[in-house]
Amino acid sequence: MASLLSDQASFVVTNAFGQLANTVLSNNARTLEDLVKDMLKPMLKTWLDDNLPTMVERLVRAEIERVARGGRS
Secondary structure, eight states, rough: OEEEEEEEHHHHHHHHHHHHHHHHHHHHTTOOHHHHHHHHHHHHHHHHHHHHHHHHHHHHHHHHHHHTTSSOO
């Protein structure tokens, strides 16, 4: 039966999984979920830095307007 991957592609894939296994094992056998969380933290921080002040300002303004109207939605 013929292989679905060329020798070069097979080598690259095997090497990538080897690096992943090495990373997981060298970081106290953390889970893939832990690794993904670590990768997402900087992206989440950037998003929050860019968007949170505007969101809070809008929510506070809406709440002030709601209270000024007499507290009803």
